Amino acid sequence: MFLQCVFLISSASLISSKWIPERIVGGHSVSIDVVPWQASILKHGSHWCGAAIYSEDIVITAAHCVQYAYPGAFHVRVGSAYTSFGGQVVRVSQILVHQDYDQSLSNDIAVIRLQSSLRLSDSVSSIPLAESSPASGSPATVSGWGAVGYHQQLSRSLLEVSVDIVDQKKCSDSYDGHITNDMICAAAPGKDACSGDSGGPLVSNGRLVGIVSFGTDCAHPKYPGVYADVAKLKPWILKAIQRL
Structure with a gap:
């Protein structure tokens, strides 16, 4: 059954019964000079x-x-x-x-x-907008102040994590076909965006390729993080x- 929950900061911010907007898991503290956008x-x-x-x-x-x-x-x-x-x-x-x-x-x-x-x-x-969607396997980074794990506290300082772009068909299969053409997926073992990171930047090759959108849990091995595809939009x- 395809069923997720949606959070912005916590479960008290429920806006839907399907998706969980995201937060940084498995990342490291980063200076704002590294991600000035x-x-x-x-x-x-x-x-x-x-x-x-x-x-x-x-x-x-x-x-x-x-x-x-x-x-x-x-x-x-x-x-x-x-x-x-x-x-x-x-x-x-x-x-x-x-x-x-x-x-x-x-x-x-x-x-x-x-x-x-x-x-x-x-x-x-x-930061410049991507001209085209990055290929599957391309390295990317996502940053934000979201929770460091599912149902955990928000980070007090800015975090960044490295992920890889996931093949869209593979991502769509994970979400039972609910991934549309204007979405892009990214993941790495134990690494993801999480609640409070929603709206933040996914960057690859110096360009904005995605905007943090949703996921299931945080860093779930079956479910990649999902982002609005900036090149398509x-x-x-x-x-x-x-x-x-």
């Missing part, structure tokens, strides 16, 4: 989701992170390896969620315009930015 979305002042910096006033995240809230509920923190202090904190001005996003988590992508421009530096930098992303 990493952002933290704060909801009412507390870390809620990850995001990737596209430009000085645009960040990209998962649709399920922002679908049910108004822009005024959110701030974005950048330039810090911690979600509670440091770096720059800016208000969110506008949010645009993919119009075809649904509870299956297909098209799990959203773009956010900030009220003021970020000051770019070695610790605050944009790039046309929508670019049009959405123009509309904001």
